[in-house]
Amino acid sequence: MSSQKSGTAAEPAMERRNGISLWRQIADQIRLAIGSGEFADRLPPEVVLAARFGVNRHTVRSAIAALEQEGVLRAEQGRGTFVKRKQKLAYPIGVRTRFSEGLRGQARDRRGVLLDHAVEASDQRTAEALNLAAGSQVLRLETVSEADGRPVSRATSFFDVARFSGLENHYRDSGSITIALKSLGILDYFRRMTLISARHASASDLSDLRLSPGAIVLVTVYVNVDAEGVPIQYSETRFAADLVELSVN
Amino acid sequence: MSSQKSGTAAEPAMERRNGISLWRQIADQIRLAIGSGEFADRLPPEVVLAARFGVNRHTVRSAIAALEQEGVLRAEQGRGTFVKRKQKLAYPIGVRTRFSEGLRGQARDRRGVLLDHAVEASDQRTAEALNLAAGSQVLRLETVSEADGRPVSRATSFFDVARFSGLENHYRDSGSITIALKSLGILDYFRRMTLISARHASASDLSDLRLSPGAIVLVTVYVNVDAEGVPIQYSETRFAADLVELSVN
DNA sequence: CAAATTTGTCTATTGATATATACAACCATA
DNA sequence: TATGGTTGTATATATCAATAGACAAATTTG
Known part of the structure; x- marks a missing residue:
């Protein structure tokens, strides 16, 4: 896509005094250029x-330092600066979206880690999504999904506790929602609806996803339903946008 | 979703010296809080x-000034600061994705504006997507789509010029890809594939979409095919992420 | 009208960003 | 081993970002 640079001319031209420091803008550009080949x-x-x-060499160095910190680049004195990690993961979204299946062939190890869980009264949106009475007790899971040891997404999920009590233990053991649900008798499930948005990562997501400050997350909010079409899971998942792209088929 | 603040305690805690100025982080937080009700x-x-x-009042004022510039807020001396624009538009993505149809009921006026067009040799990705011989001539359209006068997305689209010569005129007249294609005999079309990612808006997108510097765009790259499954359109669309969310059903 | 509340303006100070210039350290290779 | 290309370090300066405190201007409320 997009037009090519011509000759030695400068890039899209970095913006100044707009709240984003030049070195961060340049770091983003470099990350982009790596992703695009x-x-x-x-x-x-x-x-x-x-x-x-169109900036000073020191400014570029700051950008490179940030990307080194982030694990994208490795600078070697006298030799040059090299790319450590390059391609984005393609995460397919569809009727049968599953984390582990989706990344098959793109990463060897794919597993989820349970950060926290709690039983609590549902808020209005959650109750609506799960088709429960307002204020019903729900099980909330806070999870991180990793591919080859690197965290790629951070999810907050809600389940009807009356139906899925103990789900957190099955998830902790298996590292997979699909397997955990299977243990509780859900042999198959489907995605009914997905909302996608993007925003700057929150402080806690930055740390859970090991991102550099200012990073972007792709946010999916969705509902999974069982074979009878009854809602079983309502979730918000935040993906590291510099690592993942979503594909819809 | 997410936890509530407790008492008078400070927010997620703004990060310092990470390339994003405090006032911009706060502007993003405020925009988010408006979006969430x-x-x-x-x-x-x-x-x-x-x-x-947890910052100085002047820093908050900088954030508010940015959001005023952006058209989100309106400050009135002695009275307070008020929200001008609030809700996000939900843009549905599916087999029959169409801009105007998608926003029906969410905005009265929905139209596309042709910024530029050119006939040029296709690059490899474009040729592959459209199933053409490498280097074939393609028609490129640069467009902005508006809802109620506000630009919501910016697209770069490619068509086989051999089949769709003159499409740009039909588009300019109608403001709609669907209608323009109809004029050339494509009565119906379908979306085969959509890739979704997110990044900081480029300088030119910032100006075309009238965004504040540092804003985020949701990017969809997709292929539309005709009734026989032959690819007709390959596009990249950038949506203003503070204005739009994508929904997949 | 007076008081309280709220946004707008001003001045001063500190620390982070960005520029400019110069040179050291390291590496590849002719 | 000498040269050229590259990253690393140092110093100085100018501008931007953020804090601090005080007061003006406009609006609402008692």
Whole structure:
């Protein structure tokens, strides 16, 4: 997509005094360029990047330092700066969306970790989504899903506690919602609805997903239903946007 | 979703020295709070917000100034600060995704504006997506879609010029891809695939979508096919993420 | 009208960002 | 081993971001 740079001319032109520091804007640009295949395995020299973005070399260095911290780049004195991690994961969303299945072939290890759980009174939206009486008791799970040891998404999920009591233990053991539900008699389930939005990551998501401050998350809010069409799960999942893209087929 | 603040304690705690200025982080928080229904029609006084976010009143004022610029807030001396625009538009994505249909009932006027068009050699990805020989001539349309006069999305679309020569004129006249395609004999079409990601808006998208610097865009890359399943359109659309959420059913 | 509440403006100070310039350290290779 | 290319470090300066305190201007309320 998008137009190519012409000659030695500068990039889209970084914006100044708009609340985002230049080094962060440049870090985002570099991350983007890596994702799109340009900068396949190593970066151009710092002076070249500085010219391209129209900024001082030190500013580029700040950007590179941030991406090093983030685990995207590795700078070696005298040699150059190299790309450690490159491609985004494609996470398919559809009627039969499942985390582990979705990333099959893109990552070897795929598992979920239970951070926290609680039984509590549902708020209005949750009760509506699960088709329960307002204020009914629901089980809330706070989870992180990892691919090859790297956290890719952070979810908050609600279940009818009357039907799914003890789900948290099955999830903790298996690291999979699909398997945990199977243990409680749900052999199959389907996604009814997904809302997708994007925002800056909250402080807690930053730490759970090990992101650099200012990172973006893709947010999916969805309802899963059983074979009879009865809602069983209402969730919000935050994906690290620099690591994942969603695909709808 | 998510936990509530307790008493007078400060918010998620703004992060410092991470490339995002405090006033911008706070502006994002306020925008979020408006979207989630808190701050329904007016903001708490600046001193209260300053205490809540744990910053100086002037910093809050910078955030409010940015949101005023953006058209979200309106501050009135002596009275308070009021919300001008609140709800997000829900943009449905599915087999029969169409811009105007999707926003029916959410906005009165919905139309597309042609910014630019060109006939050029396709790059590899475009040729593959449209199932053309590499380097074939394609028609590129640069468009902005508006709802009630406000730009909500910015698209770059490619068509096989051999089949859709003159499409740009039909689009300019009608403001609709669906109608333009109909004029050229495509009575119906379907979406085959959609990829969704998120990133910071580019400088040009910022201006086309009238966004504040640092804003986020939701990006959809997709292929539309005709009734026989032949690809006809390959596009990338950038949605203003503070205005739109995508829904998948 | 007076008081309280709220946004708007001003001045001063501190720390983070960004620029400019110079040079050191390290690496590849001719 | 000498040279050129590259990252790392240092110093100085200017601008932006954030804090602090005080007061003006407009509006609402008693």
